[in-house]
Amino acid sequence: MSTVILDAKPAQDVRVDAGTSTRQFLARPHVLKGLAVLADLIAITIACGLSIALRRALPGGHGLMASKWYVAPAVLLAATLACFVHYRLYVGRQVADRLDEFGRIVHSLMASVLLSLLLLYALHREVVRGWLLIYMAIAIPLVTVERSFVRAFFVHQRRRGRMLRPVIIVGANNEARAIAADLAGDPTLGYKVVGFITDDYPPGAMIIDGAPALGGSDETIDAVLMTRSTGVIIATTAIDSETTNKLVRTLLAVGVHVELSSTLQDIAAGRVVVRSLGRHPVAHIERVRHDGWKAFAKHTFDVVTAIGGLLVLAPLLAVIAFAVKVTSRGPVFFKQERLGRHGEPFKVIKFRTMVVNAEDLMIDLRDQNEADGPLFKMSADPRITPVGRVLRKFSLDEVPQLWNVLRGEMSLVGPRPALASEANEWAPDFHWRLRVRPGLTGMWQVSTQRHVSFEHYVRSDLYYVDNWSLCTDLAIIAKTIPSVVMRRGDG
Numbered sequence: 001m002s003t004v005i006l007d008a009k010p011a012q013d014v015r016v017d018a019g020t021s022t023r024q025f026l027a028r029p030h031v032l033k034g035l036a037v038l039a040d041l042i043a044i045t046i047a048c049g050l051s052i053a054l055r056r057a058l059p060g061g062h063g064l065m066a067s068k069w070y071v072a073p074a075v076l077l078a079a080t081l082a083c084f085v086h087y088r089l090y091v092g093r094q095v096a097d098r099l100d101e102f103g104r105i106v107h108s109l110m111a112s113v114l115l116s117l118l119l120l121y122a123l124h125r126e127v128v129r130g131w132l133l134i135y136m137a138i139a140i141p142l143v144t145v146e147r148s149f150v151r152a153f154f155v156h157q158r159r160r161g162r163m164l165r166p167v168i169i170v171g172a173n174n175e176a177r178a179i180a181a182d183l184a185g186d187p188t189l190g191y192k193v194v195g196f197i198t199d200d201y202p203p204g205a206m207i208i209d210g211a212p213a214l215g216g217s218d219e220t221i222d223a224v225l226m227t228r229s230t231g232v233i234i235a236t237t238a239i240d241s242e243t244t245n246k247l248v249r250t251l252l253a254v255g256v257h258v259e260l261s262s263t264l265q266d267i268a269a270g271r272v273v274v275r276s277l278g279r280h281p282v283a284h285i286e287r288v289r290h291d292g293w294k295a296f297a298k299h300t301f302d303v304v305t306a307i308g309g310l311l312v313l314a315p316l317l318a319v320i321a322f323a324v325k326v327t328s329r330g331p332v333f334f335k336q337e338r339l340g341r342h343g344e345p346f347k348v349i350k351f352r353t354m355v356v357n358a359e360d361l362m363i364d365l366r367d368q369n370e371a372d373g374p375l376f377k378m379s380a381d382p383r384i385t386p387v388g389r390v391l392r393k394f395s396l397d398e399v400p401q402l403w404n405v406l407r408g409e410m411s412l413v414g415p416r417p418a419l420a421s422e423a424n425e426w427a428p429d430f431h432w433r434l435r436v437r438p439g440l441t442g443m444w445q446v447s448t449q450r451h452v453s454f455e456h457y458v459r460s461d462l463y464y465v466d467n468w469s470l471c472t473d474l475a476i477i478a479k480t481i482p483s484v485v486m487r488r489g490d491g
Contacts, residue, residue, distance in 0.1 A: 032163065033090045036150060037081070043146035044080050044139055048073050051135035075119050076135065080112040092190070099471055105143050109136050155188045164192035167231045168214065168223055170247065171238025172198035172207050175261060179235060184209050194227045198238070217243050224256055231257035266459060268467035288468055290436060297470060302412050306405040313399060320351055320396060328385045330356035333400060338417035341437045346409040348417050351397040353388025401440050413473040414439025415461040433461045436468065446479040
């Protein structure tokens with residue numbers, strides 16, 4: 001980011017208090033990168049120290065770096081940071097995906113070891129090569145954990161309204177407003193919309209969430225300087241291509257970070273391949289297949305995991321069944337017809353958490369529904385039994401669905417199994433979610449915005465169906481346990 005943008009003084013009619021200035025300073029790209037570099041340096045220094053101590057404790061390690069011992073660690077640390085920069089581990093858009101970040105970490109550390117060997121040989125320094133392998137084995141998990149803590153720290157700060165990068169959106173049409181709403185609804189993305197560039201509203205007119213119109217396209221640079229924004233997002237459907245190209249050239253020339261919308265929604269970035277078609281960059285969308293060897297691997301993983309889960313959890317399931325039976329009248333299990341793959345009905349199995357006439361009582365509770373759309377949710381639902389409240393709190397009532405997984409009616413990961421009555425109220429495109437088996441857990445269940453609108457619930461399911469992959473399933477499974485513990489279920 002250029003100095004002229006970051007250090008520009010605001011216009012006379014814009015007041016910037018000390019708190020705002022501090023937040024803007026912390027949101028600057030070079031400050032965020034500096035914090036990430038510092039955390040990485042601490043992690044790799046610890047890994048270096050531990051690897052030296054471990055190698056010296058092993059046979060043949062007494063002579064490790066005996067002469068000018070500080071040279072080899074210094075070379076290694078410098079090489080590691082250089083490789084981190086080369087593999088773009090300090091570029092936010094490159095490490096937004098955890099799996100992609102992990103791959104870059106592994107490649108960076110492997111490259112740093114090879115680079116260190118070359119540099120040490122060039123400096124005529126002998127080094128025990130086993131030490132570098134030990135360093136890599138320690139550094140990979142250590143840096144991965146450190147990066148997770150850094151990510152969690154940024155997320156925590158952003159949820160509190162800190163470390164948000166001020167940006168301007170060019171356009172004020174439906175797409176521009178949708179982008180602004182998404183950024184406002186999920187502060188963990190790290191953006192704060194401070195205004196819009198548009199000719200459709202007079203300067204100062206509020207458009208969405210208190211963000212005003214700042215002027216027309218010719219006033220974009222002035223608006224960036226006035227608001228101390230660090231970037232501009234262009235809603236490409238809001239302006240013509242000629243204006244877009246002019247804006248991109250002008251903004252990049254003065255060092256402003258520029259992002260263009262693609263007009264696509266709910267398409268995973270990994271499926272988009274940008275290539276040249278003459279003078280035009282075009283996006284090719286990779287097809288997602290729900291059959292073939294990947295589907296077979298998913299089903300095999302489901303069956304094996306379900307068998308293992310039922311065997312390991314058998315004692316706990318017996319205790320829960322006993323508690324449900326002796327504390328309230330009715331059966332241990334609750335069975336209800338839901339829609340499976342391609343709309344085929346099946347009986348979902350859960351531990352009973354409500355009184356036996358719960359469905360009859362719901363008629364009187366409809367007006368207390370806290371969810372929108374066809375879903376029903378009530379935080380203090382009087383139909384839930386005391387034991388049921390505990391089971392829901394930790395999602396233990398869902399465990400018997402492993403039997404549904406074993407029978408091939410459900411998957412470990414997928415959309416929530418829906419009632420036929422809910423499906424009758426769906427919009428036509430929402431029936432697309434029935435292309436896959438419903439899941440014991442899913443993208444919506446581990447979402448950071450789980451308790452929001454029915455539209456978000458719909459979009460989460462459709463995003464999963466449209467972008468499914470084995471890696472996505474593993475990532476959702478990995479997030480499920482901490483998600484249950486932190487949110488304490490639905491109870």
